[in-house]
Amino acid sequence: MKTKIISIALAVVTMLSAVALFSGCSDGEYPVEVANITIESQPKNIVVLDAPTADILIATGYDRYIVGRSDEVDQQSIAVAPSVGSYENPDTDKIINSGTNLVFAGQSINEDAKKKLQDKGIQVVTMSHGDTPKQVETNYVTIGKICGGTKTGAKKGEDTYNELLDKMNNYKQQVNNRNSGILDTVCYLYTENDRLKMMTSGTYGDMLLGYTGAVNAAVNISDNNVDVATLKIANPNFIFYADKATLDKIKGDTTLASLGAVKTGKILEVSLEEMSRPGNTALEALEKMVYFMYPDLKPKSATDTTKAQDATASKTDATTATQATTTASDSKSVADKYNLTITSDLSLKLEDENDTVKAMQLRLYNIGYIADKDNVTGYYGEVTAEAVKKFQKNNGLKETGTADNATLVLLFDSSAKKAK
Structure with a gap:
């Protein structure tokens, strides 16, 4: 009888141990479903080919898992990660030898390279760039889920995005306190296929311009082709431009060259990378613009x-x-x-x-x-x-x-x- 009681007790203990084991594995974090990809467990080694995605990984703290990056991923804080070539045509052998099981890529990754990695059991997540604030927020949550789980990771992604907005809002509040309700106007110009474009309403870049405490001159414009006549009427107080090619086009147009901001030197280069990377890079771009517009706000040290x-x-x-x-x-x-x-x-x-x-x-x-x-x-x-x-x-x-x-x-x- 004693032997039977002991056997039953051991069986109960074994059963409870099994329940504890499987409940620990089924914590609801993984697997994670992203589009048509299933992430079975938390990735520990990541290769990132896409620079905007790298900005989010850095902001959320998941950059500690990065074991490789493309040449285009040039953020200083992860410069120690070895290069695996270009983001379009990466060195697949280097990626395979890095020990990674997950690659964050952009939409332009070479399909043959992508297939070779997948054939080796490496999951390739192709990220679309967040062109609007909502899309950027979605990318934060998605990357958080992949790297940290359905609940913990998603919350971390959302919280990090909101913290970023809080920091941006601090700059805007400084400007609002300084200007006492008086709003300046700004615009951002860049070139695409040799045509002059401007950052229009609803884009992520437009959101950054809004956090300068100024109004985007293209706020009610949906067509991003530059309308010289409209810009002449708006006559923005400050102009930001993407690169030398854009500046040459501005100075080469009689009307644009006569704008007050151009004539008085209130024009500053801010690259498209600075305006499109949705983490610390964007925050630094915002600081750069705010302190250019209002140098009296810039701390002395x-x-x-x-x-x-x-x-x-x-x-x-x-x-x-x-x-x-x-x-x-x-x-x-x-x-x-x-x-x-x-x-x-x-x-x-x-x-x-x-x-x-x-x-x-x-x-x-x-x-x-x-x-x-x-x-x-x-x-x-x-x-x-x-x-x-x-x-x-x-x-x-x-x-x-x-x-x-x-x-x-x-x-x-x-x-x-x-x-x-």
């Missing part, structure tokens, strides 16, 4: 940029940023002491794991925000996030727990306030 970028729309936060400006000239970076170079696109977030995180943790430890040196590990976990929040609160920054570029610049500045 990197520390001031920190304050300006993280200031919220409220007057209280705006005042905090202004107060920081007055002391910035007396401060200096101490990043060299930590063997760290802070570039304009450097940022760190939860789950990152590298030497830069370790340098940040050591700085937080040295100024009292991390109490135990055992937490200086190089992994960005909850302890680090809480330390970053405390630092942000004590230094007048928005408390996010994410070490964005603004936070890092101030953290490694000699003026950074120590923990109380």
Whole structure:
């Protein structure tokens, strides 16, 4: 009888263990269905051929899985990833040897290359470029799902996109506070098939122009072919152009060359790549345009940029940023002491794991925000996030727990306030 009872108990334990095992595997994150592709499990090695997709991977933090990139994917933060050739005709042998099981490609990838990769069991996801804000948001969610799962990844993609919009809105709010309701007009010109075009309403580029706090001169125009007569009437206060070929066309047209913005030098080159990559690249393009239009808003130093970028729309936060400006000239970076170079696109977030995180943790430890040196590990976990929040609160920054570029610049500045 005792033997039978023990056997039953063991059977129950075995059954419960099996339930726990299979419930752990069926957490609802995978498989992920994307168009006609099924992603069975979270990818750990990714090759990215498409530059806009790379911008989203960087923004969401999934760039840590990148093991290869095309020559066109030239973002500085992932430059260490080895090249696999061009985005249209990649070196398939290099991709296969990279150990990847997933490739993010653009619509123009060579079909033979695509087939060769698929025949080797490598899934190729061809991404369409987000031409509208809604399409860009969809791409964030889609890439989040693929890299992080149906629930967690999708939410991360959505949250990251919304955080990007919040940062952009900070610039717009600075302009609105400065201009007190007076709106300037802008336009963006580029060339396509040797014809002059302009960024029209509803496009992602139009959204960026809107975050400058100005009105797009082509806001009510659906045809992107440049109408010289319309631009003459609109007479935009500022003009942004894609490249030298576009500038030559502007200066070669008598009417366009006579526009006030052209005659007074209120014209600036901003590449199409800057206007179409939907992550940090676009944010940097927006900053570039805003500070060109309103140079008085540009902080006098990197520390001031920190304050300006993280200031919220409220007057209280705006005042905090202004107060920081007055002391910035007396401060200096101490990043060299930590063997760290802070570039304009450097940022760190939860789950990152590298030497830069370790340098940040050591700085937080040295100024009292991390109490135990055992937490200086190089992994960005909850302890680090809480330390970053405390630092942000004590230094007048928005408390996010994410070490964005603004936070890092101030953290490694000699003026950074120590923990109380």
